[in-house]
Amino acid sequence: MLPRSLLARNIALLVALVALTLVCSLGVLLHYIQRPRIERAAEVFADYVMTLDRILAPMPADVGHAVAARLDGQPEPPANAATRPPPSLLNLYRTYQRDVFLEELRKHLPADMPVRWQTADGQRLWMRVHVAGTPWWIALSMNEDAQTSGMTTAIALSLGLALLAALTGYLIQQRINRPLQELARAARHVSAGEAPVTLPTDGPTEIAQVSTAFNQMTEALQQAEATRALMLAGVSHDIRTPLTKLRLAMAMAIPPGGDDSFVASAEGYLDQIDTILQQFMDYAGSGEREVAQPGDLNALIGQLAADFAGLGHEFELSLGDMPVFAFRPIAMMRLLMNLMQNAVVYGRAGLAVRTWTEAEVAHVAIGDRGKGIAAEELEQLKAPFSRGRNARGHSGGTGLGLAIVERIARLHGGTLQFRPREGGGLEAHIALPLAGKPVKQAQAASRSGGLR
Template identity: 30%
Template sequence: MKRITRSLFARTALTLALAFIVFQAAAFWVVTRTLIVPVAERSADDLAGLVVLSAQTWVELPPQTRAAFERELARRHGLRLTTIDVGATADAPHFAFRTQIEDALSRRVGDAVELRGVPGTAAAWLDIPLGGHDLRVGFFPDRYAVKLPLAAIAVIAVGAFLSLLTALFLVRRITVPLARAAAAASQVGAGELPEPLPETGPAELAELARRFNKMAAEVRELLDNRTTLLAGISHDLRTPMTRLQLNLEMLRDAPSTARIDRAVADLADMNKLITGYLELARTTQAETKVRFDLAGLLEEVAADMGLTWPSAVPCEVEAGRLAVRQIVSNLIQNAQRYGGGMPIELVLECADKQARVIVRDAGKGIPDDQLERVFRPFYRLEASRSQATGGTGLGLAIVRQLAESNGWKVRLKNRAAGGLEAVLEMPR
């Protein structure tokens, strides 16, 4: 029970229920004080005035006409006027606004009036000493008592009930997706990939579901990359380590400069692989942004990579300088490796809100159905694992993760004239 009351739906429902109860009570009080009670007091005063006026008229009438007056008074106004003791010894029946009627009669008569009743009847009686006569006046409360405005009360109650149901419906529309997102988050925390959340409903909840689905996919991809990374380390390091161990064993019996050179080459290969793994592992964190000239950075990269870079108009951007440098370097290196020895083209397009760095080669390109797959860690179009025919398969994976962690976009597309075009897009 405690767990249920701690939920957002239960707390919101209880809060709304309390608010509507308070609202209904306040509305009833306002209607009562501003409408029901004033009407009741006016009706009570009118009844008291009719009673006193009828008694005074009866006293002033000739005795032979009083009986007719009594009958007419009973027929028209439901009042009984008599000098006979009717036996009103009991308390009068309780009815709404009895107090207001007694107060009004007391003011008119000039003395405290307490309504009495005859056992077994619904009439209320009062005594009025007037003109030497003890007059007894009776009336039926159902005719003169102000009725409670049941229609108004019903409207308020139904309105509050419908408002409460509507509020609970809206709250449930909010809390159910949140509960579903919480359950899915628990699955993500356990390393599972939950079913995508429905991206429907209010704009805020749909956006929350959309971002959560993206986050869950990224987490799953990160876990897959970690598994692939460990598998790649195990696979790619095993071959040079085996060669290195073999060369070291053979050096025991026959020292050779060539074997030492091969051992050193194997160590270099392992160092290169480990460096790539560490670079991939570091790409999940965004670099601190600084303001720098992108054209100047590309000039430095082009010089380091042996490319001819024409002068370009300065293009100020705010981004991670090292991340941009590594992405462009990896794209150029990839173009040099698979560009068929043809010249590499490096282009900078600087717009008001966006900067685009384009690397073009004239190689064979990539099949359209594999343009996204090449961004996976260790994925290579070349089937062998030889360092002579290709890299480690981490270059484009590093590019994609660096771009995503910094909020940039990297895409590949085949050129109509042949070759591949890699585009890095970043806001200025």
């Protein structure tokens, strides 16, 4: 039931505290200040009424009735004058004043001198006195000023101050939230593989400390990235150079017509080493430095499917309408090639690719009709150097292919999911944002696309 944002929670807490303070203050004011004043006024008024009764009681009938007539006296009270008038929510404080006044007035008046309150046709207090020895009802008008005594103004002023406090808290929290929003935006840029931005370190001390720590972290990440790129470039050069020399030495050392099987086996091992080295390079790079540019994802999928068809692997294409959006073309081609190559190697049959868009998200599903894999192993395949049981019989892999796919998907703000395919097999599902923002609730969005 609590608001999710820090701004809303702080405003709600501030409003609750101000409201609690006002309620407590009003309670103290009513109980210890206003109520004793009303009780004292009722006691004085009761003395006045009894004095009037003592004056009117011994008067001759004609004189007493004439005096009572000047006080709007009559033998019976009006029908709309009630012993306990109904409360009014719009005039809650007036109702409280009236009820306390009537309660105290009845305590100080004799039992044969009841009082009633008339709410219709103006507020009037009716009292029964004795005129020439007979009961007679006289009325006293109760104007609104006498009832409120400035309390309504005080309550309105308190509510205005509460709203002012809430508005002030909102403005203060907005100022605090602004650097936090900038921090969240910068963190999303870093997680998407973009160049980190330097955050300002002014403002409150706590926020400045967080911004300084973030700037130090991004600087360390940049240094680590530069060191990794330099190391990988050196590793690539230092390993591939002796591999090239080894190929040349083998070609020169083995005479024509020699052991062809040995030559083919050695060449195969060298190719595996080169492939493994390339996979390490691909995983380390994954397209962070490549610039995104508008492109047609369906056209890229069609081109890759044609290349696989030339190698004897036909993919059934079901391409929906896909708008042009920005992505890194080389990294995206690597992502699609890895998934399609996995479908060819481990699925072999029922190869298919389908695309669709939904809620500003582009969806790509690549499936096969292989033996599939248990649900508990699906997420583990995205971890580096993790290989499924159906891949352990294949040589030349490092378990980085799907890790590369996962990394490229996150670089584009997207997600990678695996699920069993209806009718058997496995399907890899990629969700990519069309507007450049990270995919929110990607599982729910892709689940609505479903297996069709």
